[in-house]
Amino acid sequence: MATAASSGGVSDHQYVSVKLESLRLAALDLAPHLFGSHPAAGSWDPSKALPMERAAAAIWELSCVLPSRHETLDFKLLLKAKDDSSECIVEEGPNRPLGCGSNQVEMTDAVFKLTEKDSLECKVWVETEMLSPFDLAASWKAHQENLQPSRVRGTYDVVMNTETEARDENDFASGLELDLEKYVVPTTPNMGSGVVYAANLTENPRSLSSNNDTTKVILHNSLDSPANHYANTKKDVDGRHTPSQEEQKAVFVDRGVGSPRFARPTNETISTSNIKQDSEAKLGMPAAEGAVAAAAVADQMYGPKEDRKLVIVLVGLPARGKTFTAAKLTRYLRWLGHETKHFNVGKYRRLKHGTNQTADFFRGDNKEGVEARNEVAALAMEDMLSWMEEGGQVGICDATNSTRSRRNMLMKMAEGKCKIIFVETICNDQDVLERNIRLKVQQSPDYAEQTDFEAGVRDFKERLAYYEKVYEPVDEGSYIKMIDMVSGNGGQLQINNISGYLPGRIVFFLVNCHLTPRPILLTRHGESLDNVRGRIGGDSSLSEAGEVYSRKLASFVEKRLKSERTASIWTSTLQRTILTAYPIIGFPKIQWRALDEINAGVCDGMTYDEVKKNKPEEYESRRKDKLRYRYPRGESYLDVIQRLEPVIIELERQRAPVVVIAHQAVLRSLYAYFADKPLEEVPKIEIPLHTIIEIKMGVTGVEEKRYKLMDAVNPTAEV
Known part of the structure; x- marks a missing residue:
């Protein structure tokens, strides 16, 4: 939980919330209580323990407000029989x-020994947050005016949605049919459910297009793609945006201030993007801000010329995850926001x-084979360097590059033009x-005509x-070694001579x-009252x-993730997402500002x-450029992405499923990452209400599936 600002004065108070979750406890004739060292908590007298209120089918909660400078107190949880409190x-x-004076959320386990051989395990969340009298007053006022659960700095004001208390975990009164496949709807054209060989999605060779009919066909298909990624701008050979000469002169660092309600992330980042040098664009674009932005500008404008462009050269034996790493x-x-292209030497070959x-x-x-393979590697490098001269920033050279002579050739070609970093993937x-290996033979065009799969496997192993x-x-040089990182069991990352933003x-x-x-x-919150009224932003229920x-x-979550008990639910700190997640039981819930x-x-x-x-x-400014337009004292889409x-x-680090309940602009930005959408398309991505987008991440890449659970009464698409 983000730390809230607080004066720390005598008048401040500490909000404390203790939650206990257990599916099994709901079936037992026991009620959870809290007792502790403070007189308000019974002074360790079980008969004076404070009962916890049932907030959902399997969640109990107890919250209170304490003076900010109270003495450190100890407490424990206990269970009492409902018919015999002794x-x-x-x-x-x-x-x-x-303790006192801290803002934090702590999740631990509680174990109750029911019998000699039977124990009950529960999840316990302890949330503490410093609140000023103004916070408390605003919270009470909101509750009195709206009689709705409201939020002040991430604080619950009332226990919500008591209807869920009576919901049995197997009673789907919502009317959702057991067969989830009945709710599947078509996905977007560019990221469907099919598996695509990753190397086929890399850059089309320029240097071979003039004398190879096969290449011409591929290029034609690329240009005729239904998705017009960059309307009214110059495009290079594969249909992606190529900056004009004027655009190449500008370095645009967009790191917005945003609003005080948004806590700055610990790891601040920036994005560079090309902009037009006309007066209208200059007025509409924010300046760089913060130490990290300044460091990036220094890297781009004041560093050595070759450091302004970066080539990442993959190194490794076949079937070590090079193309997967390069694609991600x-x-x-x-x-x-970095102009980046992926050049696969195998595609050239x-x-x-x-x-x-x-x-x-x-x-x-x-x-002859060595010379032929070196030739296509050089052709790919030449195409990459030519593209960089036209404004490209990061090129990724995807090949085995398994000998020093090959790598020396690439370094000599890049000398004085760009910086090279080797990324070596090692798997034992x-x-x-x-x-x-078997996936490679199954998907690679090298074995498309091989009818005997096992013969193909033997050939690849040879x-x-x-x-x-x-x-x-x-x-040699600057390098990153990824050792057993793809196995999913940890691994090592070794780096040498790596510097720069x-x-x-x-x-x-x-x-x-x-x-x-x-x-x-990924899903938007349920329809809110502000959706009904057509209002922007807000924090309505x-x-x-x-x-x-x-x-x-x-x-849906209960059915889809019934075997994934390590999954988690992520929401924003706005109550419409928290209320949407409220009926979900059995999974930890995490709020992200x-x-x-x-x-x-x-x-x-x-x-x-x-x-x-x-x-x-x-x-009018917003209509012309929704991506870069920043609301006065607010944010732009680029700010949201950062x-x-x-x-x-x-999300990349997580190994268990995650349910993200958020908002339209936020989900557009997240979806654009997984679907590899150009930034210009982000504000146009369709994220309908009451629809779940399932993104599957794994060794075969990224796949998508959509479930529409119900129609939206008041659909919105403007944000």
């Missing part, structure tokens, strides 16, 4: 201390020499290697053996990546339709018609 079971282990890194850097090469082509003593897990004979690990971000990203398959469920969706969502909706600043609480009427200049970077890193 008998009690005290939790095992030491006392729980409660490309997607991440593009999402942050197949276009120039065909797909029917046997293992002999890859022998180290096959002079034989089970992982066997799986990767190719691998030839590479192993000549392989030379990286020990962007290389540091790359290291931080790679250390959190893994291949463990798991779903991520749910409408009747929104409450219905919250119950349907709880049923970074998941709060885009801050509309002075327009917060207005309708779009009111903005158009009262602030026509703001309305504050979401810690969320993306944590």
Whole structure:
């Protein structure tokens, strides 16, 4: 939980909330209580213990407000029989201390010994937060005016949604059918449910397009793609945005101040983006802000010329996860706003020499084969350097690059033009290697015409053996070694001679990546009262339709993740997401300030018609460029993307499923990362109400599935 500002004065108070969760306890004839060293908690007298109120089917809660400078007190939880309060079971282990003057959320386990052979385990959350008298007054006023659960700095004012108390975990009164597949709806065109060989999604070779008919067909298909990524801007050969000469002169660092209600993330990041140098653009673009922004500007404008462009050269034996790593890194850097392209040398080889090469082509003593492979590696590097001269920032060279001579050739080509960092992927897990080899043979165009799958596996292993004979690990220049990182069991990350803003971000990203398959469920909150009124922002509660969706969502999560007890539920700190998550039981819930909706600043609480009427200049500026437009004293989409970077890193790090309940602008930004959408498309992505987007992450890449649980009564698409 983000730390709230507090004066720390005598007049401040400490809000304390203790929650206990247990599915099994709901079926027992026992009631949880709290007692402790303070007289208000019974002075360790079980008969004076404070009862915890049932907040949901399997959640009990006790909250209170204490003076900020109270003495440290100890407490424990106990269970009392409902029909005989004299008998009690005290939790095992030491006392729980409660200090003063701190803002934190702590999650632990509580164990109650029911019999000699039977114990009950429960999850316990202890939340403490410093509140001023103004906070308490505002909280009470909101409750009195609205008679709705409201939030002040992440603090619950009342116990919510008592209807869930009577809901049995197997009673789906929401009307959701048992077969979840009946709710599946079509996905977006660019990220469907099919598996695509990652190397096929890399850059199309420019240097081979003039004399290869196959290349011409691929390029034609790319340009005729239905998604117009960058309207009215110059495009390069594959349809992506190529900055003009004027754009290349500008370094735009967008790190917005945002609003005081948004806590700055610990790891502040920035994004560079090309802008037009006309007067309108200059007026509409914010300046760099903060020490991190200044460091990035220094890297870009005052560092050595070759440091302004970066080439990441993958190194490793086949089937070690190089292309997977390159694809994830490309997607991440593009999402942050860095012009990045992924060049796969294998794609160049197949276009120039065909797909029917046997293992002999890859022998180290096959002079013609070595020359042919070095030739296509040089062609890929030449294309990359040409693209960088046109404005590209980060190029990723995806190949084995397994010998020093090959790497020296690349370094010589890049000398004085860009900085090179080698990323070597090493895997010693034989089970992982066997799986990767079989996936490679199954998906690679090299074996598309091979009818005997096992013969293809034998041929690939023979190719691998030839590479192993000549392989030379990286020990030169700047490098990052990923050792057994893809196995999902930890691994090591070794770095050498890595410095600068962007290389540091790359290291931080790679250390959190893994291949463990798991779903991520994205959904907007249920319809809110402000959705009904058509108002921007706010912190309203749910409408009747929104409450219905919250119950349907709880049923869906219970069914979809019934075997995933390590899953977690993430929400923003705004009550419409918290209320949507409230009926979900059995999973820990985490609130992220970074998941709060885009801050509309002075327009917060207005309708779009009111903005158009009262602030026509703001309305028109936003209409022209929703991506970069920043609400006065608010945020832009680029600001939202920057504050979401810690969320993306944590989603990459997670090995268990995550349900993210958030807002339209936030989910557009998150979805754009997984779908590798250009930044210009982010404000246009469709994220409908009452629909769940399931993102599957794993060794085969990213797949999507959508479930529509109910129609939206008042759909909104403006934010």
